[in-house]
Amino acid sequence: MRYRKIPDETVRRLPIYLRGLLFCSQQGQQNISSNTFADLLGTNAWQIRKDFSYFGGFGTPGVGYDIKKLTREINKILRLDVGHRAALVGVGNLGSAVLAYPGFKTYSFEIAAAFDTDPRKIGRKVNNVIIEDIANIGTLKKRNIDLGIIAVPRKAAQEIANALVQAGMKGILNFSSCYIVVPRKVKVITIDIAMDLARLPYYMPIR
Amino acid sequence: MRYRKIPDETVRRLPIYLRGLLFCSQQGQQNISSNTFADLLGTNAWQIRKDFSYFGGFGTPGVGYDIKKLTREINKILRLDVGHRAALVGVGNLGSAVLAYPGFKTYSFEIAAAFDTDPRKIGRKVNNVIIEDIANIGTLKKRNIDLGIIAVPRKAAQEIANALVQAGMKGILNFSSCYIVVPRKVKVITIDIAMDLARLPYYMPIR
DNA sequence: CTATGTGAATTTATTCACAGCA
DNA sequence: TGCTGTGAATAAATTCACATAG
Numbered sequence: 384m385r386y387r388k389i390p391d392e393t394v395r396r397l398p399i400y401l402r403g404l405l406f407c408s409q410q411g412q413q414n415i416s417s418n419t420f421a422d423l424l425g426t427n428a429w430q431i432r433k434d435f436s437y438f439g440g441f442g443t444p445g446v447g448y449d450i451k452k453l454t455r456e457i458n459k460i461l462r463l464d465v466g467h468r469a470a471l472v473g474v475g476n477l478g479s480a481v482l483a484y485p486g487f488k489t490y491s492f493e494i495a496a497a498f499d500t501d502p503r504k505i506g507r508k509v510n511n512v513i514i515e516d517i518a519n520i521g522t523l524k525k526r527n528i529d530l531g532i533i534a535v536p537r538k539a540a541q542e543i544a545n546a547l548v549q550a551g552m553k554g555i556l557n558f559s560s561c562y563i564v565v566p567r568k569v570k571v572i573t574i575d576i577a578m579d580l581a582r583l584p585y586y587m588p589i590r
Numbered sequence: 591m592r593y594r595k596i597p598d599e600t601v602r603r604l605p606i607y608l609r610g611l612l613f614c615s616q617q618g619q620q621n622i623s624s625n626t627f628a629d630l631l632g633t634n635a636w637q638i639r640k641d642f643s644y645f646g647g648f649g650t651p652g653v654g655y656d657i658k659k660l661t662r663e664i665n666k667i668l669r670l671d672v673g674h675r676a677a678l679v680g681v682g683n684l685g686s687a688v689l690a691y692p693g694f695k696t697y698s699f700e701i702a703a704a705f706d707t708d709p710r711k712i713g714r715k716v717n718n719v720i721i722e723d724i725a726n727i728g729t730l731k732k733r734n735i736d737l738g739i740i741a742v743p744r745k746a747a748q749e750i751a752n753a754l755v756q757a758g759m760k761g762i763l764n765f766s767s768c769y770i771v772v773p774r775k776v777k778v779i780t781i782d783i784a785m786d787l788a789r790l791p792y793y794m795p796i797r
Numbered sequence: 798c799t800a801t802g803t804g805a806a807t808t809t810a811t812t813c814a815c816a817g818c819a
Numbered sequence: 820t821g822c823t824g825t826g827a828a829t830a831a832a833t834t835c836a837c838a839t840a841g
Contacts, residue, residue, distance in 0.1 A: 398788035425769045444818045444823045462791035480687035486784030554794040562632045570793040577693030581605035584669035586777040587760040651801045651840045
Protein backbone atom coordinates (compact mmCIF):
# COMPACT_ATOMS: atom_id res chain seq x y z
CA MET A 384 0.00 0.00 0.00
CA ARG A 385 1.45 3.32 -1.07
CA TYR A 386 1.83 6.32 1.23
CA ARG A 387 1.03 4.14 4.22
CA LYS A 388 1.66 6.84 6.78
CA ILE A 389 -1.32 8.91 5.69
CA PRO A 390 -3.83 8.84 8.58
CA ASP A 391 -7.20 7.26 7.84
CA GLU A 392 -8.98 10.44 8.74
CA THR A 393 -6.95 12.29 6.16
CA VAL A 394 -7.78 9.67 3.54
CA ARG A 395 -11.43 10.15 4.38
CA ARG A 396 -11.07 13.84 3.64
CA LEU A 397 -9.14 13.51 0.40
CA PRO A 398 -12.24 13.01 -1.78
CA ILE A 399 -13.71 16.17 -0.26
CA TYR A 400 -10.59 18.08 -1.22
CA LEU A 401 -10.73 16.56 -4.67
CA ARG A 402 -14.27 17.77 -5.15
CA GLY A 403 -13.31 21.25 -4.01
CA LEU A 404 -10.28 21.35 -6.29
CA LEU A 405 -12.43 20.30 -9.23
CA PHE A 406 -14.80 23.14 -8.45
CA CYS A 407 -11.96 25.68 -8.30
CA SER A 408 -10.53 24.34 -11.49
CA GLN A 409 -13.86 24.81 -13.23
CA GLN A 410 -13.87 28.40 -11.98
CA GLY A 411 -10.62 28.89 -13.83
CA GLN A 412 -8.43 29.23 -10.75
CA GLN A 413 -4.84 28.01 -10.79
CA ASN A 414 -3.86 28.41 -7.17
CA ILE A 415 -5.67 28.44 -3.88
CA SER A 416 -4.53 29.22 -0.36
CA SER A 417 -5.37 26.97 2.55
CA ASN A 418 -7.47 29.78 4.02
CA THR A 419 -9.64 30.33 0.98
CA PHE A 420 -9.99 26.61 0.45
CA ALA A 421 -11.01 26.08 4.07
CA ASP A 422 -13.78 28.67 3.72
CA LEU A 423 -15.02 26.97 0.58
CA LEU A 424 -15.18 23.55 2.20
CA GLY A 425 -16.28 24.56 5.66
CA THR A 426 -13.14 23.39 7.43
CA ASN A 427 -9.95 24.92 8.88
CA ALA A 428 -6.81 26.07 7.16
CA TRP A 429 -4.48 24.20 9.51
CA GLN A 430 -6.34 20.96 8.93
CA ILE A 431 -5.85 21.32 5.21
CA ARG A 432 -2.17 22.19 5.50
CA LYS A 433 -1.58 19.30 7.88
CA ASP A 434 -3.38 16.87 5.61
CA PHE A 435 -1.45 17.99 2.55
CA SER A 436 1.80 17.86 4.46
CA TYR A 437 1.55 14.06 4.67
CA PHE A 438 2.36 13.87 0.99
CA GLY A 439 3.89 17.34 0.99
CA GLY A 440 5.30 19.94 -1.27
CA PHE A 441 2.45 21.15 -3.43
CA GLY A 442 2.19 24.64 -2.05
CA THR A 443 4.18 27.80 -2.63
CA PRO A 444 4.52 30.11 0.36
CA GLY A 445 2.89 33.44 -0.41
CA VAL A 446 0.90 31.98 -3.30
CA GLY A 447 -0.96 28.82 -2.30
CA TYR A 448 -1.42 25.35 -3.72
CA ASP A 449 -1.17 24.49 -7.40
CA ILE A 450 -4.64 23.14 -8.15
CA LYS A 451 -3.68 20.99 -11.14
CA LYS A 452 -0.69 19.35 -9.49
CA LEU A 453 -2.53 18.75 -6.25
CA THR A 454 -5.50 17.22 -8.04
CA ARG A 455 -3.23 14.84 -9.91
CA GLU A 456 -1.46 13.83 -6.72
CA ILE A 457 -4.60 13.14 -4.70
CA ASN A 458 -6.04 11.15 -7.58
CA LYS A 459 -2.87 9.09 -7.63
CA ILE A 460 -2.95 8.47 -3.89
CA LEU A 461 -6.57 7.36 -3.98
CA ARG A 462 -5.80 5.31 -7.12
CA LEU A 463 -8.40 7.18 -9.06
CA ASP A 464 -5.84 7.84 -11.78
CA VAL A 465 -6.86 4.53 -13.32
CA GLY A 466 -10.51 3.91 -14.17
CA HIS A 467 -12.56 1.44 -12.17
CA ARG A 468 -15.31 -0.81 -13.39
CA ALA A 469 -18.08 -1.74 -11.02
CA ALA A 470 -20.88 -4.30 -10.99
CA LEU A 471 -24.22 -3.39 -9.47
CA VAL A 472 -26.33 -6.11 -7.89
CA GLY A 473 -29.98 -5.27 -7.33
CA VAL A 474 -31.80 -2.86 -9.64
CA GLY A 475 -34.64 -1.81 -7.38
CA ASN A 476 -35.34 1.75 -6.33
CA LEU A 477 -31.94 2.32 -4.81
CA GLY A 478 -30.09 0.38 -7.50
CA SER A 479 -31.75 2.42 -10.22
CA ALA A 480 -30.74 5.62 -8.48
CA VAL A 481 -27.18 4.33 -8.26
CA LEU A 482 -27.21 3.53 -11.98
CA ALA A 483 -28.36 7.05 -12.77
CA TYR A 484 -26.05 8.72 -10.27
CA PRO A 485 -23.80 11.22 -12.07
CA GLY A 486 -21.21 11.35 -9.29
CA PHE A 487 -19.47 8.15 -10.28
CA LYS A 488 -18.06 9.59 -13.49
CA THR A 489 -16.39 12.35 -11.49
CA TYR A 490 -14.06 9.80 -9.97
CA SER A 491 -13.56 7.73 -13.14
CA PHE A 492 -15.94 4.98 -12.08
CA GLU A 493 -18.11 3.17 -14.56
CA ILE A 494 -20.95 0.79 -13.79
CA ALA A 495 -20.16 -1.86 -16.34
CA ALA A 496 -22.65 -4.52 -15.29
CA ALA A 497 -25.95 -4.86 -13.45
CA PHE A 498 -27.65 -7.95 -12.04
CA ASP A 499 -31.08 -8.76 -10.69
CA THR A 500 -33.20 -11.80 -9.93
CA ASP A 501 -36.48 -10.43 -11.26
CA PRO A 502 -37.17 -12.00 -14.69
CA ARG A 503 -39.15 -8.92 -15.69
CA LYS A 504 -36.06 -6.77 -15.29
CA ILE A 505 -33.52 -9.11 -16.84
CA GLY A 506 -32.71 -8.09 -20.39
CA ARG A 507 -33.91 -4.53 -19.95
CA LYS A 508 -31.46 -1.73 -20.54
CA VAL A 509 -31.12 0.97 -17.90
CA ASN A 510 -28.69 3.84 -18.40
CA ASN A 511 -26.92 1.93 -21.14
CA VAL A 512 -26.40 -1.13 -18.97
CA ILE A 513 -28.23 -4.37 -19.72
CA ILE A 514 -29.59 -6.07 -16.62
CA GLU A 515 -28.34 -9.63 -16.41
CA ASP A 516 -29.50 -12.70 -14.54
CA ILE A 517 -27.76 -12.92 -11.22
CA ALA A 518 -26.76 -16.46 -12.12
CA ASN A 519 -24.19 -14.92 -14.48
CA ILE A 520 -22.35 -13.17 -11.68
CA GLY A 521 -19.44 -15.57 -12.14
CA THR A 522 -18.63 -14.03 -15.50
CA LEU A 523 -17.30 -10.91 -13.78
CA LYS A 524 -13.96 -12.62 -13.32
CA LYS A 525 -13.12 -12.26 -17.00
CA ARG A 526 -14.65 -8.85 -17.50
CA ASN A 527 -12.10 -6.66 -15.81
CA ILE A 528 -14.49 -5.61 -13.07
CA ASP A 529 -13.10 -5.50 -9.56
CA LEU A 530 -15.69 -3.66 -7.57
CA GLY A 531 -19.16 -4.69 -6.48
CA ILE A 532 -22.10 -2.56 -5.41
CA ILE A 533 -24.73 -4.28 -3.27
CA ALA A 534 -28.21 -2.77 -3.46
CA VAL A 535 -30.37 -5.74 -2.48
CA PRO A 536 -32.61 -6.31 0.55
CA ARG A 537 -30.79 -7.05 3.77
CA LYS A 538 -31.71 -10.73 3.77
CA ALA A 539 -29.88 -11.35 0.50
CA ALA A 540 -26.88 -9.15 1.19
CA GLN A 541 -24.50 -11.71 2.68
CA GLU A 542 -25.24 -14.24 -0.05
CA ILE A 543 -24.56 -11.64 -2.75
CA ALA A 544 -21.39 -10.58 -0.96
CA ASN A 545 -20.16 -14.17 -1.02
CA ALA A 546 -20.89 -14.41 -4.74
CA LEU A 547 -19.08 -11.14 -5.41
CA VAL A 548 -16.03 -12.25 -3.48
CA GLN A 549 -16.14 -15.56 -5.33
CA ALA A 550 -16.20 -13.61 -8.58
CA GLY A 551 -12.97 -11.88 -7.60
CA MET A 552 -14.13 -8.44 -6.45
CA LYS A 553 -11.52 -6.54 -4.46
CA GLY A 554 -13.88 -3.98 -3.01
CA ILE A 555 -17.55 -3.77 -2.16
CA LEU A 556 -19.82 -0.80 -1.67
CA ASN A 557 -22.66 -2.04 0.51
CA PHE A 558 -25.95 -0.17 0.57
CA SER A 559 -27.73 -2.85 2.58
CA SER A 560 -28.29 -2.02 6.19
CA CYS A 561 -26.31 -4.89 7.66
CA TYR A 562 -22.83 -6.00 8.45
CA ILE A 563 -21.41 -8.41 5.92
CA VAL A 564 -18.54 -10.82 6.43
CA VAL A 565 -15.82 -11.03 3.78
CA PRO A 566 -12.22 -12.22 3.66
CA ARG A 567 -9.78 -9.73 5.10
CA LYS A 568 -8.31 -8.85 1.70
CA VAL A 569 -11.63 -7.49 0.45
CA LYS A 570 -12.48 -3.96 1.51
CA VAL A 571 -16.11 -3.19 2.31
CA ILE A 572 -17.58 0.25 2.75
CA THR A 573 -21.15 0.33 3.99
CA ILE A 574 -23.49 3.23 3.34
CA ASP A 575 -26.64 3.09 5.39
CA ILE A 576 -28.75 6.14 4.85
CA ALA A 577 -30.94 5.44 7.86
CA MET A 578 -27.86 5.25 10.04
CA ASP A 579 -26.89 8.83 9.29
CA LEU A 580 -30.44 10.00 9.58
CA ALA A 581 -30.77 8.32 12.95
CA ARG A 582 -28.14 10.46 14.60
CA LEU A 583 -29.52 13.71 13.21
CA PRO A 584 -32.12 14.28 15.98
CA TYR A 585 -29.40 13.94 18.62
CA TYR A 586 -27.76 17.05 17.23
CA MET A 587 -30.96 18.94 16.50
CA PRO A 588 -31.84 21.68 18.97
CA ILE A 589 -34.90 20.94 21.05
CA ARG A 590 -37.79 23.05 19.84
CA MET B 591 -28.25 18.75 25.01
CA ARG B 592 -28.72 15.64 27.10
CA TYR B 593 -25.90 13.22 27.90
CA ARG B 594 -23.36 15.72 26.69
CA LYS B 595 -20.36 13.72 27.69
CA ILE B 596 -21.00 10.94 25.19
CA PRO B 597 -18.18 11.07 22.62
CA ASP B 598 -19.18 11.84 19.05
CA GLU B 599 -17.70 8.58 17.84
CA THR B 600 -19.91 6.70 20.27
CA VAL B 601 -22.96 8.60 19.05
CA ARG B 602 -22.02 7.62 15.53
CA ARG B 603 -22.07 3.97 16.58
CA LEU B 604 -25.32 4.06 18.52
CA PRO B 605 -27.55 3.55 15.44
CA ILE B 606 -25.45 0.52 14.55
CA TYR B 607 -26.05 -0.91 18.00
CA LEU B 608 -29.72 -0.12 17.68
CA ARG B 609 -29.95 -2.03 14.43
CA GLY B 610 -28.18 -5.00 15.99
CA LEU B 611 -30.42 -4.94 19.05
CA LEU B 612 -33.49 -4.87 16.83
CA PHE B 613 -32.20 -7.92 15.01
CA CYS B 614 -31.58 -9.80 18.26
CA SER B 615 -34.98 -8.82 19.52
CA GLN B 616 -36.58 -10.24 16.39
CA GLN B 617 -34.68 -13.46 17.02
CA GLY B 618 -36.44 -13.67 20.35
CA GLN B 619 -33.36 -13.02 22.48
CA GLN B 620 -33.65 -11.18 25.77
CA ASN B 621 -30.00 -10.70 26.72
CA ILE B 622 -26.75 -10.47 24.84
CA SER B 623 -23.16 -10.35 26.01
CA SER B 624 -20.71 -7.81 24.65
CA ASN B 625 -18.72 -10.65 23.08
CA THR B 626 -21.61 -12.15 21.15
CA PHE B 627 -22.83 -8.71 20.12
CA ALA B 628 -19.37 -7.75 18.91
CA ASP B 629 -19.21 -10.81 16.67
CA LEU B 630 -22.60 -10.01 15.24
CA LEU B 631 -21.65 -6.43 14.40
CA GLY B 632 -18.05 -6.98 13.41
CA THR B 633 -16.55 -4.93 16.21
CA ASN B 634 -14.85 -5.54 19.58
CA ALA B 635 -16.35 -6.37 22.95
CA TRP B 636 -14.37 -3.71 24.81
CA GLN B 637 -15.54 -1.03 22.39
CA ILE B 638 -19.15 -1.97 23.06
CA ARG B 639 -18.70 -2.05 26.81
CA LYS B 640 -16.90 1.28 26.78
CA ASP B 641 -19.59 2.87 24.63
CA PHE B 642 -22.40 1.59 26.84
CA SER B 643 -20.55 2.69 29.95
CA TYR B 644 -21.06 6.33 28.96
CA PHE B 645 -24.72 6.00 29.84
CA GLY B 646 -24.08 2.97 32.03
CA GLY B 647 -25.85 0.30 33.96
CA PHE B 648 -27.71 -1.82 31.44
CA GLY B 649 -25.68 -4.96 31.80
CA THR B 650 -25.69 -7.75 34.34
CA PRO B 651 -22.30 -9.38 35.00
CA GLY B 652 -22.49 -13.04 34.09
CA VAL B 653 -25.57 -12.51 31.93
CA GLY B 654 -25.14 -9.64 29.51
CA TYR B 655 -27.19 -6.65 28.44
CA ASP B 656 -30.96 -6.45 28.61
CA ILE B 657 -31.93 -5.97 24.98
CA LYS B 658 -35.27 -4.27 25.62
CA LYS B 659 -33.97 -1.81 28.21
CA LEU B 660 -30.89 -0.98 26.19
CA THR B 661 -32.93 -0.40 23.03
CA ARG B 662 -35.22 1.98 24.89
CA GLU B 663 -32.28 3.87 26.35
CA ILE B 664 -30.42 4.32 23.06
CA ASN B 665 -33.62 5.43 21.37
CA LYS B 666 -34.06 7.99 24.10
CA ILE B 667 -30.51 9.28 23.79
CA LEU B 668 -30.79 9.66 20.03
CA ARG B 669 -34.25 11.21 20.51
CA LEU B 670 -35.81 8.56 18.35
CA ASP B 671 -38.37 7.89 21.08
CA VAL B 672 -40.48 10.61 19.51
CA GLY B 673 -41.42 10.37 15.85
CA HIS B 674 -39.91 12.75 13.31
CA ARG B 675 -41.51 14.15 10.22
CA ALA B 676 -39.31 14.96 7.26
CA ALA B 677 -39.75 16.91 4.03
CA LEU B 678 -38.07 15.70 0.88
CA VAL B 679 -37.01 18.22 -1.73
CA GLY B 680 -36.26 16.84 -5.18
CA VAL B 681 -38.07 13.76 -6.45
CA GLY B 682 -35.63 12.61 -9.12
CA ASN B 683 -33.93 9.23 -9.16
CA LEU B 684 -32.35 9.61 -5.77
CA GLY B 685 -35.37 11.33 -4.25
CA SER B 686 -37.65 8.54 -5.41
CA ALA B 687 -35.34 5.97 -3.88
CA VAL B 688 -35.40 7.91 -0.63
CA LEU B 689 -39.21 8.00 -0.71
CA ALA B 690 -39.32 4.24 -1.18
CA TYR B 691 -36.58 3.52 1.34
CA PRO B 692 -37.89 1.21 4.06
CA GLY B 693 -35.14 2.08 6.56
CA PHE B 694 -36.72 5.31 7.71
CA LYS B 695 -39.61 3.59 9.44
CA THR B 696 -37.15 1.61 11.54
CA TYR B 697 -36.17 4.79 13.32
CA SER B 698 -39.66 6.30 13.49
CA PHE B 699 -39.12 8.70 10.64
CA GLU B 700 -41.86 9.56 8.23
CA ILE B 701 -41.53 11.46 4.99
CA ALA B 702 -44.54 13.69 5.34
CA ALA B 703 -44.01 16.00 2.37
CA ALA B 704 -42.23 16.06 -0.97
CA PHE B 705 -41.41 18.98 -3.25
CA ASP B 706 -40.22 19.38 -6.81
CA THR B 707 -40.02 22.07 -9.47
CA ASP B 708 -41.05 19.89 -12.39
CA PRO B 709 -44.72 20.64 -13.28
CA ARG B 710 -45.09 17.11 -14.62
CA LYS B 711 -44.32 15.69 -11.21
CA ILE B 712 -46.29 18.13 -9.10
CA GLY B 713 -49.61 16.64 -8.02
CA ARG B 714 -48.50 13.06 -8.55
CA LYS B 715 -48.57 10.70 -5.62
CA VAL B 716 -45.46 8.64 -4.87
CA ASN B 717 -45.43 6.23 -1.93
CA ASN B 718 -48.50 7.90 -0.50
CA VAL B 719 -46.95 11.35 -0.59
CA ILE B 720 -48.27 13.99 -2.95
CA ILE B 721 -45.55 15.96 -4.69
CA GLU B 722 -46.02 19.66 -4.13
CA ASP B 723 -44.75 22.75 -5.86
CA ILE B 724 -41.54 23.91 -4.28
CA ALA B 725 -43.10 27.34 -3.92
CA ASN B 726 -45.15 25.90 -1.05
CA ILE B 727 -42.10 25.09 0.99
CA GLY B 728 -43.00 27.85 3.41
CA THR B 729 -46.03 25.88 4.58
CA LEU B 730 -43.76 23.44 6.43
CA LYS B 731 -43.67 25.81 9.37
CA LYS B 732 -47.21 24.92 10.36
CA ARG B 733 -47.06 21.24 9.48
CA ASN B 734 -45.00 19.95 12.37
CA ILE B 735 -42.10 18.99 10.12
CA ASP B 736 -38.64 19.82 11.42
CA LEU B 737 -36.30 17.91 9.17
CA GLY B 738 -35.41 18.47 5.52
CA ILE B 739 -33.93 16.06 3.01
CA ILE B 740 -32.14 17.63 0.05
CA ALA B 741 -32.00 15.49 -3.07
CA VAL B 742 -31.57 18.12 -5.76
CA PRO B 743 -28.69 18.84 -8.15
CA ARG B 744 -25.68 20.50 -6.58
CA LYS B 745 -26.36 23.87 -8.16
CA ALA B 746 -29.70 24.19 -6.40
CA ALA B 747 -28.64 22.75 -3.06
CA GLN B 748 -27.67 25.94 -1.24
CA GLU B 749 -30.82 27.74 -2.36
CA ILE B 750 -32.99 24.86 -1.14
CA ALA B 751 -31.06 24.75 2.12
CA ASN B 752 -31.81 28.43 2.67
CA ALA B 753 -35.50 27.84 2.00
CA LEU B 754 -35.57 24.88 4.40
CA VAL B 755 -33.91 26.90 7.14
CA GLN B 756 -36.34 29.71 6.46
CA ALA B 757 -39.17 27.20 6.84
CA GLY B 758 -37.92 26.33 10.30
CA MET B 759 -36.14 23.02 9.76
CA LYS B 760 -33.85 22.03 12.65
CA GLY B 761 -31.89 19.40 10.75
CA ILE B 762 -30.99 18.68 7.16
CA LEU B 763 -29.95 15.48 5.46
CA ASN B 764 -28.03 16.55 2.39
CA PHE B 765 -27.58 14.14 -0.50
CA SER B 766 -26.09 16.77 -2.79
CA SER B 767 -22.37 16.55 -3.28
CA CYS B 768 -21.51 19.94 -1.91
CA TYR B 769 -20.95 21.82 1.30
CA ILE B 770 -23.90 23.94 2.32
CA VAL B 771 -23.87 26.89 4.67
CA VAL B 772 -26.54 27.11 7.36
CA PRO B 773 -26.93 28.90 10.70
CA ARG B 774 -25.05 27.21 13.51
CA LYS B 775 -28.25 26.02 15.21
CA VAL B 776 -29.19 23.86 12.22
CA LYS B 777 -27.47 20.48 12.00
CA VAL B 778 -26.51 19.22 8.56
CA ILE B 779 -25.43 15.71 7.74
CA THR B 780 -24.17 15.19 4.22
CA ILE B 781 -24.26 11.83 2.48
CA ASP B 782 -22.24 11.78 -0.70
CA ILE B 783 -22.16 8.33 -2.20
CA ALA B 784 -19.33 9.17 -4.57
CA MET B 785 -17.24 10.33 -1.64
CA ASP B 786 -17.33 6.92 -0.01
CA LEU B 787 -16.81 5.18 -3.30
CA ALA B 788 -13.79 7.36 -4.02
CA ARG B 789 -11.80 6.07 -1.09
CA LEU B 790 -12.55 2.42 -1.80
CA PRO B 791 -9.70 1.89 -4.32
CA TYR B 792 -7.19 3.22 -1.78
CA TYR B 793 -7.97 0.29 0.45
CA MET B 794 -8.34 -2.28 -2.30
CA PRO B 795 -5.41 -4.62 -2.73
CA ILE B 796 -3.47 -4.10 -5.95
CA ARG B 797 -4.23 -6.89 -8.39
C1' DC C 798 -16.88 -18.73 36.81
C1' DT C 799 -18.66 -15.48 33.44
C1' DA C 800 -19.33 -10.98 31.88
C1' DT C 801 -19.68 -6.02 33.12
C1' DG C 802 -17.72 -1.49 33.95
C1' DT C 803 -13.94 1.59 34.30
C1' DG C 804 -9.51 3.66 35.46
C1' DA C 805 -5.01 3.78 33.15
C1' DA C 806 -2.01 3.25 29.08
C1' DT C 807 -1.57 3.74 24.44
C1' DT C 808 -2.50 5.27 20.05
C1' DT C 809 -4.40 8.50 16.90
C1' DA C 810 -6.09 12.97 15.50
C1' DT C 811 -6.56 17.89 16.10
C1' DT C 812 -4.95 22.31 17.14
C1' DC C 813 -1.46 25.59 17.85
C1' DA C 814 2.47 28.49 17.02
C1' DC C 815 6.05 29.80 14.49
C1' DA C 816 10.28 29.18 11.55
C1' DG C 817 11.31 29.80 6.85
C1' DC C 818 10.44 30.49 2.02
C1' DA C 819 8.73 33.34 -2.18
C1' DT D 820 4.27 40.52 3.90
C1' DG D 821 1.54 36.25 3.04
C1' DC D 822 1.28 31.65 3.15
C1' DT D 823 3.29 27.03 3.58
C1' DG D 824 5.02 23.19 6.23
C1' DT D 825 5.88 20.97 10.51
C1' DG D 826 7.43 20.06 15.20
C1' DA D 827 5.24 20.39 19.71
C1' DA D 828 1.11 20.61 22.68
C1' DT D 829 -3.36 19.32 23.39
C1' DA D 830 -7.41 16.66 22.94
C1' DA D 831 -9.90 12.57 21.80
C1' DA D 832 -10.54 7.80 20.92
C1' DT D 833 -9.09 3.16 21.33
C1' DT D 834 -7.23 -0.59 23.72
C1' DC D 835 -5.95 -3.00 27.72
C1' DA D 836 -6.20 -5.14 32.20
C1' DC D 837 -8.44 -6.08 36.10
C1' DA D 838 -11.43 -5.24 40.12
C1' DT D 839 -16.07 -6.24 40.99
C1' DA D 840 -20.80 -7.96 40.70
C1' DG D 841 -24.26 -11.73 39.85
